[in-house]
Amino acid sequence: SYELTQPPSLSVSPGQTASITCSGDKLGDNYVCWYHQKPGQSPVMVVFQSNKRPPGIPERFAGSKSGNTATLTISGARASDEGDYFCQAWDSKTGVFGGGTKLTVL
Amino acid sequence: EVRVMESGGGSVQPGRSLRLSCAASGFTFDDYGMHWVRQPPGRGLEWVSSISWESDKKIYADSVRGRFTISRDNAKNSLYLQMNSLRAEDTALYYCAKDVGTGYNFYGLDVWGQGTTVTVSS
Numbered sequence: 001s002y003e004l005t006q007p008p009s010l011s012v013s014p015g016q017t018a019s020i021t022c023s024g025d026k027l028g029d030n031y032v033c034w035y036h037q038k039p040g041q042s043p044v045m046v047v048f049q050s051n052k053r054p055p056g057i058p059e060r061f062a063g064s065k066s067g068n069t070a071t072l073t074i075s076g077a078r079a080s081d082e083g084d085y086f087c088q089a090w091d092s093k094t095g096v097f098g099g100g101t102k103l104t105v106l
Numbered sequence: 107e108v109r110v111m112e113s114g115g116g117s118v119q120p121g122r123s124l125r126l127s128c129a130a131s132g133f134t135f136d137d138y139g140m141h142w143v144r145q146p147p148g149r150g151l152e153w154v155s156s157i158s159w160e161s162d163k164k165i166y167a168d169s170v171r172g173r174f175t176i177s178r179d180n181a182k183n184s185l186y187l188q189m190n191s192l193r194a195e196d197t198a199l200y201y202c203a204k205d206v207g208t209g210y211n212f213y214g215l216d217v218w219g220q221g222t223t224v225t226v227s228s
Contacts, residue, residue: 033214035151043143043201043215045214049213049214093165095153096153099150
């Protein structure tokens with residue numbers, strides 16, 4: 001089965017850079033998306049096709065991929081960036097989400 | 107405004123069936139793939155199923171394959187998820203989502219609904 005692995009949590013101070021990783025055996029062959037979910041809200045896409053930002057997503061959010069590891073980098077982290085971040089990918093037969101990373105900014 | 111809105115959730119006993127619907131508006135529905143994602147209480151997101159713009163590609167998570175069926179009616183701008191043989195582990199908030207790209211392939215989920223809750227319990 002296709003699995004994506006993320007660190008469960010990450011804590012940074014305001015203004016610092018947060019880097020969230022996502023690893024998976026097939027990730028090198030597939031695009032990755034990233035989503036941000038705040039408590040009680042629906043997820044919001046922040047990166048698609050590994051490094052593209054949807055309209056309205058600040059440039060502070062940047063996606064990259066090297067081999068089987070994708071990284072979401074949040075520059076100048078703010079309190080409003082807190083919440084859960086999920087990576088997601090497809091292969092030809094299935095889709096999968098990573099387990100999520102809880103980002104704390106304090 | 108681009109929107110998707112789920113309906114059809116509820117409480118059912120194990121082994122029973124439920125059909126979820128998703129009404130889309132504000133975009134050309136038949137240009138985009140569509141998706142179902144669920145989130146069990148207090149847990150992370152789980153991809154359930156995706157369908158291409160013309161219904162010629164349908165893929166399912168192993169946990170629901172053979173029990174759930176995704177479909178769409180482009181004339182009605184609607185997406186569906188028929189859920190049969192429901193189990194307690196299917197209990198979750200079910201989201202409908204639009205793909206960010208057009209055509210046959212899938213690229214990402216850029217518009218999400220608020221979700222509809224499914225509870226499977228005896």
